[in-house]
Amino acid sequence: MAAMLLLAAMLAAAAPSATDEAAIFKAAGFKKHGASWKSGECEGMEGESYQPGTIETYKDINGDGRPEAVVTEGSGICYGNTGTRFWLLTKEPNGTWKSMISEIGIAEFVPSNKGRAGWPSLSIGGPGFCFPVYRWNGRVWQLYTFEYEGKRCKKP
Template sequence: MQQKDLNADGINELIISSFPAELGNGATGCYGMVGKNMYLLSSEIGAWRNLTGGLGDNALSFEFHDRAAGKMPDIEVTGPGFCFPIHRYSDGEYRSWKVCN
């Protein structure tokens, strides 16, 4: 787990990685070739909210690309291959911005 203030609002977001070994035997099918899933969580009043949904499934890492001050960064989801999708935060959620075919 990593904490980082991604949008300079003074509140850290959480970047969480999960691995099949943490869940026990039989869970490896959910983790694909990379063997790891990633999540980006934001603190809201009394709770945490998953900002990335399933974007981090089978992700090796999230690469953050800064935008204008106060905006959530673009997320490049790295993993196996040569093209990595980029997701942009808009209207309260991350959506595909660059798609790999």
């Protein structure tokens, strides 16, 4: 148990290796273009607001001792008012990366509200005042409720 906690603490402060970084982007469906990773969803719509793929989060989110990654790509033209899309990936026990969910919006984990396997619920933010919150059911991320600032709200 102590070793698992130490590993989780190390992952929280770590950055992915170059090999893991490439594997994360590839599992999310990105391709390398020069020094940037691009999903291809915004091709021809990059414009001034475009931000290529970035690993925003790299840490053990669900406490299983393996890292997860949240990848983002930004573009007001491509992703509308939210201006961003995210991909949540997890490292499997065999070392491969698996994409779990991808949505237009801003991923925010809600640690006080957990689903299966230690996964915190996932709020998907964007414009407005009532956001969908998803929970991991062991197979997929499933819509659980709508919330704003921790309080339930009516679906927009």
